[in-house]
Amino acid sequence: MTDSQPKISIIVPCYKQAHYLDTSLKSVLDQSYDSWECVIVNDGSPDHTEAVAHKWSEKDARFNYLKKENGGLSSARNAGIAVAKGVFILPLDADDVLHPNYLKETISVFDTNKKVAIVGCYSIFFKENIDNVVMIHKPKGNNCRNLLYVNQLVATSLYKKQLWEEVGGYDESMKDGFEDWDFWLSVTKRGNEYAIVPEPLFYYRKASQSMLVDTIKTKAEKVKEYLIHKHREIYIEDFDNCVRVFTHHLVTSRRKEQRLQQSLEYKIGKLILKPFKLLGLFKTKTTSTQ
Structure with a gap:
């Protein structure tokens, strides 16, 4: 890695969420750890995502802009990661927020534990603003078996780009959500472990209407059925x-x-x-x- 090459690439897909994008990108700029780049992916959004992205690209050269035809969240993440220069990847949705020490605390785990492939943290679920806390999500475990029935890891967890390459990226056929759960299963069933920083370093916006909310209400069973069939070997191993x-x-x-x-x-x-x-x-x- 050269001095100009960022260690972490933050991938921010945006579709119809330009009104949140400023807040999300400011949380990136405010990081206490500075070896990063941020790839803003306009997933064919009909709003003013492009104008917001250009504003941040002009403000700091570490922000890069990528525009593509609409293909869904997995497609947008894959497109951003494909051009990413960092050794580590951090997906960040356009309506979510990072604590200023997120990168510093999570990357330090990789420096001290060479076995770890993914690092997550405690997450604050909020409505409207980060002070309006709904709940605090505290992930458990460290391996594939802990992910079989509950997705312990939020999408915004730091991992090695090499893992994305090994499993073929995010499943672009999963347009109804849980694509991050599928990705974590694909990564950890190969023997990779994850670690959790026991601090609330990530703020997840809990919207009344979203793709995930719709999936949980109407499609969760169907998506879980797809996951079980796709990863049947690990569920068979855990049959009882x-x-x-x-x-x-x-x-x-x-x-x-x-x-x-x-x-x-x-x-x-x-x-x-x-x-x-x-x-x-x-x-x-x-x-x-x-």
């Missing part, structure tokens, strides 16, 4: 535990349904709808006699 986990999910779902049916609101709703059901039956019988 896998059965326990999914049985637990079924039991939990049934209990929730039973509690709902026993709730006062459910009983009142059935009572209110009963006349309409009777009316429907009456109409059906009348129609059948004509």
Whole structure:
């Protein structure tokens, strides 16, 4: 690595989030660690992403701009990483924010632990501004088995670019989210380990509407099915535990349904709808006699 080559490449895809981009990029500029470049990827965004990106590129030469046709988050990340010069990669969504010491604290783990391939941290989930904290996410574990049923690592975790090359990048067919979970499984099932800095160094914007929110509400089961089929060998290795986990999910779902049916609101709703059901039956019988 030459003196002019950055050690870390931060990849910031943007699609319809130009209104957040300034805040995200300022958190990059404010880093206490300075051996970085930032690749802003305009994923065919119809808003003013390009104007914001040019402003930051003119402000600091470490910001670079890449424009491409819309292809989804995985495609945008892959495009940015393909031109990245750093030894390490940090994906950062355009609406999220880094703590000023994020790079300094995470890169130091690689310096002290040569076995580690990915470094994450505690994350603050916030709404509107970083002081409005919703929850603090504290990842656990250090290997593939810890990622099988819960995605412990947020997308904004630092890793070696070599890993991206080895697994073929992010899966561009996954346009409904969880592409980072798939990527971590692809990396760790090869024997690579991750480490967690036990400090809240990353701020994740919890939006009321987003691709991830939509996936969790309507498509989570389908996407998880895809993940299990794609990485079936590691789930087969964990077969007994896998059965326990999914049985637990079924039991939990049934209990929730039973509690709902026993709730006062459910009983009142059935009572209110009963006349309409009777009316429907009456109409059906009348129609059948004509």
